[in-house]
Amino acid sequence: MPTYTAPTRDTRFIVNEVLDLASYGNLPGFESATPDMIDTVINEAGRFCSEVLAPLNQTGDLEGCTRHPDGSVTTPTGFKEAYRQYRESGWGTISQPEAFGGQGMPHVLGMVIEEFTGTANQAFAMYPGLTAGASAALLAKGSPEQQAMYLPKMIAGEWSGTMNLTEPHCGTDLGMIRTKAEPNGDGSYAITGTKIFISAGEHDLTENIVHLVLAKTPGAPDSTKGISLFVVPKFLVNADGSVGERNAVSCGSIEHKMGIHGNATCVLNYDGAKGWLVGEENKGLAAMFIMMNAARLGVGIQGYAQAEVAYQNAVAYALDRRQGRALTGPAEPEAKADPIFVHPDVRRMLMDGKAFTEAMRALCLWGALLVDLSHKAPTEQERADADALIGLLTPVIKGYGTDKGYDVATNMQQVFGGHGYVEEWGMSQFVRDARIAMIYEGTNGVQAMDLCGRKLGQNGGAAVQAFFRMVGEEIAAAKGDAVLGPLAEKLEKALGEQQAATMWFMQNAMANPNHLGAGAHHYMHIMGIVALGLMWLRMAKVAQARLAEVGEDKAFYEAKIATAQYYMDRFIPDAGALRRKLEAGADSMMALGEEAFQTAA
Structure with a gap:
């Protein structure tokens, strides 16, 4: 069975020594991020992910999610209990605003937790990950009433969130969406249409799921300029904040995927479901991009996360597996063969993995610091500079990070030889799970064009x-x-x-x-x-x-x-x-x- 040990030493090195997070103590939210607090968060998060989430990774891959005749979905064995522990430990609140129940600490530490959870169990990590993205969109564009209604329970992990963009006939070209939003006359809208590829679209981990849905209002331009964003909860919310009656949104099916089987990727049908406009009418794409940019950074982390866990297991295998002799002479003459670790071609793959994952971790955590500085740097110019730099780097982190992360994962599978092709060793799952990161949240070709067609100029x-x-x-x-x-x-x-x-x-x-x-x-x-x-x-x-x-x-x-x-x-x-x-x-x-x-x- 594959194993995972959170790279806490390397993470502390980057956060404390390379980024020197403590030197930003004069900025809001950073004052509590002392070296002792940082080390505690990193070490405890690493322990939780290594001991609780990682053992469920292969189980989730084998079992997958189950859709029942009534449209409900059950997550794999152990996921619900692990999510309860995740929620009660407050891991999802670390970098969320204190006004809505978060701990208000730097985004950098939130990214550390995102890496550890994603490496230990990518399918599990997607549930709170999508919620964080949905929360970011509501924080930026939601009305005070919407924020008060949804954010405290989403940040606490009692409710989860999703993003609903793609439809059967359109993906990247969102101007082609057909989902309609008809005014009900009471400030709400009736949302009708079908969305596909909705990660965490239906599950049993939380009591409510808050969907953020792109749709078009009557008479809206037939292009991206006519897209609006709506909040559509699975269960309507009563005036006192409690969960009310079921909304007209249902899971029609679960996609049968190459990997991330433990995450329910759903077809969602909206049959006049009640929704409420988020932000301005026809300005939904800009609002959704807030969520998408956060998600793209998270997917970049997934790229090196799968490379990291594959690398750890390949190193252990290479030190244990014996085949042939070192080219310079027997490394262990008393044994019948040397560990394959001595062979230059094996060392090449392992060194490639080490060089990529450690640098990519540093790049992602520096990117997270830039996100912090874009909001909290002392001057407007410093905030603008940080925002421009992370905007430039985001498609690189997502695109290059996941391209190379997949390459590393496949090379780590290669280290195992024939055993890498056998499911019990777990390397196949790492490769399959890594593959999706090159596709979703904008394919890597889209990332490259975003970088070169938009960001450069x-x-x-x-x-x-x-x-x-x-x-x-x-x-x-x-x-x-x-x-x-x-x-x-x-x-x-x-x-x-x-x-x-x-x-x-x-x-x-x-x-x-x-x-x-x-x-x-x-x-x-x-x-x-x-x-x-x-x-x-x-x-x-x-x-x-x-x-x-x-x-x-x-x-x-x-x-x-x-x-x-x-x-x-x-x-x-x-x-x-x-x-x-x-x-x-x-x-x-x-x-x-x-x-x-x-x-x-």
Whole structure:
């Protein structure tokens, strides 16, 4: 049976030493995030996820969710009790506002918990994860009455939340939705339509489910400009806040999926269900994007979360499994064979996994800090700068993070050889669960186009230029150092590749937009390589300082520097190849007609 140990030491290193969260103690919500409190949250969350959620992961995969004839859904064995413990421990309240029952701590710590729960049991983590996203939308766009009615119980975990966008005939192109919202004359609307792929759409974990639904009002423009957002609870809420009669929304079926079987992905039918407008009419897409952006950061975490748990199990297997001898001579002559850990090709896969997951963790937690700063930084300019930077990085975190997370998960399965293909070892589940992260919350092709088609050019390219300056300044500061200098020089080459790719887009994409579309995926990966390289430069800098200052935990810090060197040697060169692919343009890609793709009889 696969196992999971929350990487609490590495997380404390990033939060306390790399991000230095305690240095932000002058900002609202950060004053309580002392090093002792941070360590307690990280260690206890890690224990809960490792001991309670992880043992249910394989069970959830095997059992899945069950839909009953009355439309109700039962989650896998153990999920309901684990959710009760999760709720009573207050894990979902850590970074939620105190005004609605949250603990008001930094978003960074909420992201730590999101990682641990998602790594231990991704299907389980999606239930509170969707609720947090729905809460964010209501916090930003809900009326005071809606906030008072829904948020305290959603934040407490008594009620859950969902997002309802996709319909059978449309996914990304939301302007095509057909779900209707007819005014009832009393301030409510009758919502009618069908939504598909609704994660956590029906289940037995909470007493109510608060659906946020995109729909069109009568006479609304037949485009994205005609979309409105509605709150539609599974059970109507009485004046005193108690649960009332059942609303006209039901689960028609559960999707039969490749992975995340423990999460109920539903077809939801709305048959005149009562709903209430959230925010302004015809401004629903902007409101939903608040939820989607939060979800995209969460999905980026899922990418490296599955890579992390697959990596942990692959390391354990490689140290135990014996096959052949080391190329340099027997590593353990007294044994009949050496552990496969000694073989360079196995070590290559493990080092790739280590280099990716540790840097991706740092990038996601830094991204969470930017979210905090976008709301709480001392000046308006600092808040705007943080918001622009996390906006630029979000598609990279989601797209590059999940592409590479899936690659790592499959390579960790490869370490197991034939056993990796056998379900009992659990590696198949990690691969299958990792695969969805590349698809939902906007496919990674959509993320690449969001980055290149929208984010690069926003405000005259201010955000990406700020990113270039920041990376360039940190490279320049490291160049004179004997250890950091060689790392910085290699990162500088990747930064140059990204800058050149950006310039090529500026010179060629206006004349032929297909050039942008053909190169967007490659550009997203180049930026991902640079962003993770920046994380390794930062981590190596801290590790070197710790070794010089106190010499404690020597092996941990030496491993950081060695892994940074590996990343610069093995990941950075890909940026040049990707730039050359990008500069090949779209001509050969788009040259063939439709008939050339069809197989002749």
